[in-house]
Amino acid sequence: MTDRPIKILIAKPGLDGHDRGAKVLARGLRDEGFEVVYTGLRQTPEMIASASLQEDVDVVGLSILSGAHMTLLPRICTLIREAGLDDVLVTAGGIIPDDDVPALKAAGVAAVFGPGTTIGEVATFIRANVRPRD
Amino acid sequence: MGEDRVARAPAVGADPLTRATELAAAAVAGDRHALARLLTAIENRTPVAEAALRQLYPTGGRAHLVGITGPPGAGKSTLVAALIAEVRAAGRTVAVVAVDPSSPITGGAILGDRVRMQAYAADRDVFIRSMAARGHAGGLASTTGAACSVLDAVGFDLILVETVGTGQSEVEVASSADTTVVLEAPEMGDEVQAIKAGLLEVADLVVVNKGDRPGAQRTAAQLRAMLVAAPVVGADPADAGRPRPKRPDVLITTAATGEGVPELLAALDRHRAGLTRAPTEDGAPTAARLARADAQVRAILADRIADRLRVAPLADDAAATLRAVAEHRVDPFTAADRLLAAIGREIAS
Numbered sequence: 144m145t146d147r148p149i150k151i152l153i154a155k156p157g158l159d160g161h162d163r164g165a166k167v168l169a170r171g172l173r174d175e176g177f178e179v180v181y182t183g184l185r186q187t188p189e190m191i192a193s194a195s196l197q198e199d200v201d202v203v204g205l206s207i208l209s210g211a212h213m214t215l216l217p218r219i220c221t222l223i224r225e226a227g228l229d230d231v232l233v234t235a236g237g238i239i240p241d242d243d244v245p246a247l248k249a250a251g252v253a254a255v256f257g258p259g260t261t262i263g264e265v266a267t268f269i270r271a272n273v274r275p276r277d
Numbered sequence: 278m279g280e281d282r283v284a285r286a287p288a289v290g291a292d293p294l295t296r297a298t299e300l301a302a303a304a305v306a307g308d309r310h311a312l313a314r315l316l317t318a319i320e321n322r323t324p325v326a327e328a329a330l331r332q333l334y335p336t337g338g339r340a341h342l343v344g345i346t347g348p349p350g351a352g353k354s355t356l357v358a359a360l361i362a363e364v365r366a367a368g369r370t371v372a373v374v375a376v377d378p379s380s381p382i383t384g385g386a387i388l389g390d391r392v393r394m395q396a397y398a399a400d401r402d403v404f405i406r407s408m409a410a411r412g413h414a415g416g417l418a419s420t421t422g423a424a425c426s427v428l429d430a431v432g433f434d435l436i437l438v439e440t441v442g443t444g445q446s447e448v449e450v451a452s453s454a455d456t457t458v459v460l461e462a463p464e465m466g467d468e469v470q471a472i473k474a475g476l477l478e479v480a481d482l483v484v485v486n487k488g489d490r491p492g493a494q495r496t497a498a499q500l501r502a503m504l505v506a507a508p509v510v511g512a513d514p515a516d517a518g519r520p521r522p523k524r525p526d527v528l529i530t531t532a533a534t535g536e537g538v539p540e541l542l543a544a545l546d547r548h549r550a551g552l553t554r555a556p557t558e559d560g561a562p563t564a565a566r567l568a569r570a571d572a573q574v575r576a577i578l579a580d581r582i583a584d585r586l587r588v589a590p591l592a593d594d595a596a597a598t599l600r601a602v603a604e605h606r607v608d609p610f611t612a613a614d615r616l617l618a619a620i621g622r623e624i625a626s
Contacts (some may be wrong), residue, residue, distance in 0.1 A: 147321045148384055148409065173385035178409045183392035190398040194391060197398070197405055199313035227310050276317070 149273055150178045151202040154191045156219060159209035160184060164237065168204065171262030177269075188215060192222035195231060201273045204265075205252075207237040213246065220251035230274040236260065297328035304431050305336070309404065312431055316406055319423045330423055333430035340372075340429040341549045342436045344450035346416055346476065347460030349442025352486040354393040356460060356532035356541075357437050361397050363535075363542045364435055370402040372433040374424055376417050378441045379409040386410075390439055404433065415449030416440035422453050422573055443476060451479035452568040456548045458482045458541075459525075461500065463492040477504065480525040481548050488529040488537055501527045585620050594619055 153169045155162050162184050169179045180198050182191070195203050203223065205216060212235065220233055235247065236256040244255045254268055300318075303311035318326040345353050357373055364371045375390035388407035397403040406424065413419040417440055428436050440450050451457045459480035477483065483504060485497040504525055526544060530537035552563045562570070586595040598616055601607040607615075 148379075148386070148411075169387055173380060173387050174383055176380075176383040176385045178379075178386045178388060180388045180391060180407050182395050182398075186395065187399075190395055193398040194395065194405075196310055197313055198388075198391075198407060199310075199317040 148176055148178045149202065149269060150180065150198065150200045151204055151269070152180045152182065152191070152195050152198055152200045153204045153206065154182045154186045154194070155184045155206050156186050156188060156191060156215045157207060157209050157211045158185060159207060159211075161208055162206070164208075165204075165206040168206065168236070168262065168265065172266060175262065175266040177266070188218040188222050191219050192226050192228075195223055195228055196226045200231065201276065202232045202234060202269050205233070205235045205237075207235065207239070210238070212237070212239050213243055216247055216252055217250035224251065230276065232269065232272055232274065234265075234269070236265075293324035294328045297325045298332065300325065301329045301332045304427070305333070307431075309401070312404065312427070313406070315427055316424050319420050319427065320408060320411075320418070322420065326420075326423065330426060333427055337426055337429035340425075340433050340436050341456070341545070342425055342429070342438065342454045343545055344438045344440065344454030344457045345460060346440040346443050346447065346450050346457065347486075348444065348462070348465065351442075351460040351462045351465075352532045353439050353442070353460055354390040356484070356486055356530060356538070357390070357439050358393045358396070359530070359532045359535050359538040360437060360542060361394060361403055363538050365397070365400065365403065367542070369434040370432070371435045371437065372404040372406070372428040373437045373439065374406050374408055374421055374428070375439040376408045376410055376421060376441050379411045381412070384411070404428070410441055414447070416443045416447035417449050417453060419576070422569065422576075425453065445473065445475040448476060448479045449572075452565075452572045454569075455552055455563070455565050456481045456545055458484055458545075460484050460486050461496065462487050463490045463496045465496065477525075478523065480504075481523060482541070482544055483525045483527045484537075484541060485527065485529045486532050488531040489534070493529055497527050497529050582617075582620060585623065586616060591616070591619055591623060 151172060153165050155165055169181050172179050180194070180200060182194055191203065205219065207215065216235055223231055223233060232253050233251055234254045234256065235252050239255050239257065247255060253272060256265055300311045300315050304315055315329050318329065345357060347353055354375065357375070361371055361373070373394065377386055377388045377390060379386045386409035388409060391405055391407055394405050398405070408418045408421060408424065410418045421438060425436050425438060438450060438454060440447065457479050459476055461483065463485060483500055485493050485500065487493060504527065528537060528541055528544060530541055532538065552565065585591055595616060598607065598612045602609050602612045
């Protein structure tokens with residue numbers, strides 16, 4: 144089924160009060176034809192995993208600027224896998240040093256989008272990597 | 278990873294009936310992932326969805342379906358969140374279907390109702406699902422009713438359906454819910470607004486939210502004066518079949534603080550109790566449920582007819598008939614009768 148819209152959850156994990164970037168991305172992906180579930184600020188890994196499951200999203204997009212990515216993102220990946228969502232693509236964006244990217248990828252983050260990434264690049268990556276569903 | 282998925286549920290592309298049976302059984306047993314997958318199948322109108330609904334529908338009918346509608350920004354999502362808190366405090370389970378509009382240009386959507394409800398994301402007895410309207414007018418998605426049927430069948434006590442922000446005439450929710458709540462914000466209009474036909478007419482309860490704002494009491498008073506004055510028809514048994522305006526109670530809430538929400542839940546329960554005291558004869562379904570059945574079956578009928586006309590052997594006949602109508606050689610009524618007769622012959626053969 145490729146004609147159905149791709150559904151993505153955009154979440155801001157942890158204690159980080161800046162969601163302008165997440166909202167711009169949400170809006171941009173809407174314009175790319177995605178169905179974007181926006182959950183708002185200060186989400187715990189448990190809340191994100193549970194929302195991903197209930198919404199049955201294809202993609203989880205995590206926006207994080209606080210520096211806590213090495214703690215929160217692997218934890219979210221673990222919870223998502225434990226919930227059985229092994230066909231969900233997890234992506235991240237925000238302020239994440241290049242040195243941390245390999246470890247995050249090993250933890251299950253499919254892509255890390257840093258500052259300067261265009262919405263089109265994000266959409267293209269997701270379309271190319273989203274897992275098939277029925 | 279692929280092996281894991283196969284082990285948990287039949288692989289993508291498996292026989293729809295097999296997959297539907299597995300998903301339905303798992304969802305009824307409390308597997309929230311299976312439930313979420315079923316809802317996706319319903320949204321995408323796959324063969325799995327139809328097979329699952331055939332199996333699940335007979336076990337439904339116990340949930341109280343409450344529709345919550347009103348203009349954008351009136352506080353629908355915040356009120357739903359406040360109701361979740363109240364319902365959970367009472368030990369009941371609750372599912373939410375929150376509908377937001379799809380872009381008519383790109384098909385994309387921002388599903389933002391969850392923002393207000395995320396505090397309950399990790400509560401197992403709360404299930405929140407966002408749905409994009411996907412081009413359907415009327416305040417809901419075309420598959421919202423089917424989604425509610427599944428949530429009902431898996432055993433949620435209460436199902437809250439939040440519509441897209443509505444204007445004056447998106448009344449579809451009334452034929453999808455047992456109880457329809459129309460939300461208003463203070464100072465949104467005068468008494469003439471309150472007597473206009475449309476949304477307020479389908480309300481079982483009218484709620485003036487943002488009750489802490491100036492003007493809330495006055496707005497509620499104006500609505501009460503206009504809505505409660507609706508004349509009662511139907512007291513004469515001969516009038517029983519005639520459509521009659523409802524006489525909704527008007528409540529004031531401040532959803533952000535929870536003020537008035539216990540009273541709203543009590544009013545919802547009272548309305549439901551009134552519905553289940555069968556008004557006509559023992560065990561007869563309520564008007565709301567008959568209306569829902571009517572809407573569901575009609576929608577499927579329309580789909581079935583459209584499907585028949587899209588494929589062989591009727592597709593060519595249908596195309597030729599449409600062309601004849603376009604060229605004014607045949608009128609549209611004759612054309613419709615002709616195609617209906619062809620479908621009848623096709624079904625009989």
